[in-house]
Amino acid sequence: MATQDDFTVTPHSVDGDVDYEQLLDQFGADEVTADQRGRFPDSGHPLVRRGVFYAHRDLDQFLNAATAGEDHALVTGVGPSGPMHIGHVFPFYFAKYLQETAGTTVYIPLSDDEKYFVKDLSLEDIGGYTRDNLLDILAVGFDPERTRLVVDSADADIIYPLASALSTDITQATVEATYGEPENIGHSFYPAVQATHLLLPQLVEGRQPTLVPIGADQDPHVRVCRDVAGKERYDVEKPGALLSKFLPSLDGPGKMSASDDAPNILLTDDRETIREKILTHAYSGGQSSVDDHREQGGDPEVDVSYLLLYYFFEDDDTEVERLAREYREGSLLSGELKELAAEKIADFFEAHQRRREQLGSLEDELEPYRLTEEERQQALGRVGYPDDSAGVRRF
Template identity: 65%
Template sequence: MPNTTNSTDRTDHTTTDTDDFTVTPYAVSGNVDYEKLLERFGADPLTDAYIERLPDHPAIRRRTFYAGRDVDRYLEAAEAGDPHALVTGRGPSGPMHLGHVLPLYLAKRFQEKTGATVYVPLSDDEKFLAKEESFDSIGEHTRENLRDVLAVGFDPARTRIVVDTADADVIYPIAVRLAKHLTPATVEAVYGEQDTVGLQFYPAVQATHLLLPQLVAGRQPTLVPIAVDQDPHVRVCRDVAAREALPVEKPGALLGRFLPSLEGPGKMSSSSEAASIELTDDSETVAETIRTYAYTGGRATLEAHREKGGDPSIDVPFQYLRFFFEDDDAELERIAREYRSGNLLSGELKEIATDRIADFLIEHQRRRDSLGSLADELEPYRLSESERRQALESAGVPTSLRP
């Protein structure tokens, strides 16, 4: 992948030329053409050479994360033992489901393998602005989501968790500093027309999230593993970083495909009417949900399936295994081969996926349930007073604006 640090990032709107699909942080519709998105966003496909250098993870090996920007800068720093960081966040608009937590577990793998510092911002302010929910409701979602983030098991010495409203003393002054370099035309070109001035301002807050590791700990490569609908945030931040006289590099990105909805290909969303598997579901609920709702690639009758076989490429239980829940490539291929041959039935494939997902959730819930008081558990992950001062000083926030 070529180094694109000095290239011009494309900031045009994310609807395709033929308007057959739309991908923005606030709406995903249609049949997403991932390759066309690369053309529009100006990102580069991940090559085999880069995949070999990235931490081993099924989402990397199987190109669930399939493209990026400035991945080489991150890898060079990691391989040299120099400082480097990841940023991956959560918008707390409801309970977390599988699609929300998988990027967090990917970030944990990076932290374990490369020693990265991981920043996890929770954008409770954005969700209040974008959703028809009260502050109290968003606050409850935030508290429950934080328990799931903590249950992932990040190293507190190398992890910082930031909540926009709780950490406004740091986030807001820096966002104001960056907002001066964002025009309404830029925001509209990337996000489309926004309903409120709050959402028009929010890209400055998001840019603060992505630059915070460097403002706290000095200039360093920063990688942002995200689904493609969140890429506008990175593109705007890269544009701001290029214009702003701050001691920062443009953040890089790893762009991922969507974990499909149980009802078929497409994005999982907590606000959708479609069924999903939440992180607090027990094994019986997981089994019932998959039996009832999971779209399969099997045939209409047992006889037809035995004769013609199934299609794992559109089978949601198989795709869940492929995305995360079957680490062994040889075993995954065996399952696919048996399914295509008709020897493995759709119900049997559902049972395999159910068992793997249930096992994952049992361990996640065990860690979640073992947490104590949220305030006590969160404290080691919060920005220290010295880190807060350093971030504001690096951003050039005047003394009169510092808390």
């Protein structure tokens, strides 16, 4: 939890104009270096090359394993509190990039229980969002041989015993110091569940470097988990983290949320809806009139349309540099930049939507991504549960 006069960053809210250097100092993370960026496979990903992932914890261990072809894993998930939006796209497609280029094993937890603890949503609503989110995750196109999807409520037979074992190493004082006063006892217990998510690849498959790409606001989850992983009785490595800057909401600075009042671009939006949202709501770094813009130019660093292209939707570094230069010079107008961003985003989303439409039933599609019985037993055994090959615990 980081609070300054000008901004506040917690796992549940981000307000104000975030100073990323100050945030880095407060969280005690390290800045990603040029050498580390250069070690990512296949010339790196735009999120890495352009410094969107700007800070880390123990990144070198992950890169060493990835480049040497050794076992390594990545954990990235979602809390299903609404339809997935543009801000959810980045970590999943980043994970797919690493899976395709480095053979990374990807674990994807869906924390439907946590959303019930902290959101004013019914279990029925959360269940519907969970199913919807799962379809969007499956549409990304992960390799089922190297991917495991876990839903807290549906996989409670593995998540709850593991979280119970890990919870003995998390004190209430730690929870309150990290997150503030919990809203309820479910919320208070959730850090143990989150630690289970982040350690699950190692509990299932054995000790290996694990990377967690997250927004900087989620770093407290990693810090608590690293404390747990440091206990000698767990034969695991502390999970590393790759911390990203926040994607702005359409109306300007601040983190994009699925549940706030700012308009969001949803993964289900059609081309015309995306265009309308960008043209109507995307905060502009340009001037108030065409003549003034031609004379004074605009500021791409605060222009949401440009930032969307820079963060993810324009892969060509030369092109994003050209757009920034022409915008500053005034030869590229705000409306033109918005049109370009809307077209690029719509192209990407239409491809995603086509893959989603080609999926069969959720139950059939999800089955290859579920933890196997053997994997569940391996995880339980690593935290001290006896072998359950006879099914004794499943009354």
